[in-house]
Each structure stands twice: as structure tokens, then as C-alpha cells.
Amino acid sequence: MELRRSGFTIAEFVISLMVMFIIMGSVITVTFKKAKQTINKYLAEGYEVCDCTSGTDYCLITIDNNSGRNEFYTVQILGGGAAGSAEKGGAAGETKIVHYPTLNGQYYIKLGAGGEYGGDNINGGNTAIYKVLDNGKFELLEFAMGGVGSKEKIDIASLPPGVTSSDLAKGEKPNFEASSADEVSMMQCGAGGDAGRNGAMGGVIIKW
Numbered sequence: 639m640e641l642r643r644s645g646f647t648i649a650e651f652v653i654s655l656m657v658m659f660i661i662m663g664s665v666i667t668v669t670f671k672k673a674k675q676t677i678n679k680y681l682a683e684g685y686e687v688c689d690c691t692s693g694t695d696y697c698l699i700t701i702d703n704n705s706g707r708n709e710f711y712t713v714q715i716l717g718g719g720a721a722g723s724a725e726k727g728g729a730a731g732e733t734k735i736v737h738y739p740t741l742n743g744q745y746y747i748k749l750g751a752g753g754e755y756g757g758d759n760i761n762g763g764n765t766a767i768y769k770v771l772d773n774g775k776f777e778l779l780e781f782a783m784g785g786v787g788s789k790e791k792i793d794i795a796s797l798p799p800g801v802t803s804s805d806l807a808k809g810e811k812p813n814f815e816a817s818s819a820d821e822v823s824m825m826q827c828g829a830g831g832d833a834g835r836n837g838a839m840g841g842v843i844i845k846w
Contacts, residue, residue: 688747689716689841690827695749698770701844703742711738712845714821715780716812716828718750718762719837720787727809728753728830728837729785731762736780741844744770750784752837753830760787762828765840785810785830785837807833 688697701711717731731750750763762784768776792803809830827841 685843685845687821687823687841687843688749689824689843690749690752690839691823695751695839697747697749697842698744699747699844700744701741703740710846711741712736713738713767713780714814714824714843714845715765715767715782716750716814716824716840716842717765717782717784718752718840719809719812719828719830720762720785721753721755721757721760721837722807722809722831722833722835723760723787723789723791725792725803725833726788726790726806727832728760728762728787730810730812730830731765731785731828731837731840732782733813733828734780734782741846745779746770746776747842749842750782750828750840752839753785753787755831755834755836760789761785762787762830762837762840765828765842767842782828782840784840785828787830787837809835809837 686697686699686701688699713734713736715734715736719731720728722728746768748766748768750765751759753760753762764781764783766781767779769779771777792806794803797803797806809832811830812828814824814828821843824841824843827838829838831837
């Protein structure tokens with residue numbers, strides 16, 4: 639009587655492993671392709687700008703995060719610059735860069751005014767971002783303070799070597815560096831006024 643063989647031969651075992659690897663490789667490839675397509679769909683870059691070149695001191699923007707975006711939002715905000723005194727340049731507004739895991743809905747941005755030379759308000763105004771709630775009220779999200787002005791005069795005798803009165807007459811620039819052409823307009827905002835001049839209005843840019 640001929641005995642029946644049970645189990646696999648080595649050749650059959652190797653062939654089975656190869657088939658399993660091929661199937662697993664196909665599944666992994668399809669999974670990665672789907673994941674890659676999903677990420678590309680939701681990570682489209684965008685930005686919203688409200689700054690001193692917009693011709694107005696406020697903006698109302700809407701950000702839609704209902705599509706499943708999961709990237710962080712970067713908010714750069716500048717307070718208004720202070721006016722210069724008769725002899726000395728004004729201070730720049732505060733610079734803030736903050737990150738939020740999500741932003742969604744309507745936001746009201748009030749740009750800080752530049753300080754007025756010779757006026758009652760030589761300080762720069764605060765720039766503020768408010769979330770517009772469902773009941774129409776505003777909730778403060780973030781703000782940057784305006785630059786502080788002074789009526790200081792320059793004491794020529796006390797100037798350090800190599801520093802002239804013309805150097806001190808220049809308004810302070812905000813601590814902000816543009817990383818793309820879209821942000822170049824922000825370089826004009828939040829600066830202190832030169833001697834005898836107004837400060838610059840603040841600005842906000844939101845990127846994702």
C-alpha cells in the first residue's frame with residue numbers, strides 16, 4: 639500500500655512564500671498610493687494677508703478647515719510702529735509668530751495704527767485678531783503691542799563712536815523677515831517712523 643504524503647515539500651513552501659510576498663507587496667503599494675494622494679489633497683498651501691498696504695485698518699477673513707486639513711497654521715502679527723520724535727526715530731511694533739493646530743471660521747483683524755508725529759497718540763496701536771463667534775460677538779485670539787514713542791532729544795556729546803545723529807533719526811524696523819514674495823508687503827508694516835514722521839500701521843499674515 640502506498641503511503642499518502644502530508645505537508646509541503648520545500649519547493650511548494652518556497653512557492654507559497656513568494657505568492658504571499660507578492661500579494662503583500664501589492665497591498666502595501668496600494669495603501670501608500672492612497673495615503674499619498676490624501677495628503678496631497680489636504681496639504682495645499684495658502685495664506686491670508688491683512689497689512690498696512692491694504693488701504694484699510696481691518697480685515698474680515700474666513701478660513702475653511704472642514705476639508706480635513708491637519709497641518710499647523712502659522713500666524714505672523716505686527717503691532718503698529720511708534721512715531722518718531724523731532725530728532726529720533728520711533729520704536730517698531732511688537733513682532734509675534736505663533737502656531738495653531740487649527741483655525742476655522744471667521745476672523746476679524748484690527749490693525750494697530752501707526753503713531754502720529756505731533757499728535758496726542760505717538761504710540762503705535764495694538765494689532766489684534768478676533769474669532770467671530772456664532773452669536774456675532776468677538777473673542778480675542780492673539781495680539782501684538784504697538785511701539786512706544788518718546789519725545790527724546792539726541793545728546794550729541796554722548797553718542798558712541800561711529801554713531802551719528804542721522805543714524806538715530808531712522809525709525810526702528812520690526813524683527814520680521816519675509817520668506818517669500820507673498821510676504822514682501824509686510825516688510826513695510828510695523829516700522830517706527832523716522833524723526834518727524836508717523837509710524838507704520840501693523841500687519842498680519844496667516845499661512846498654512
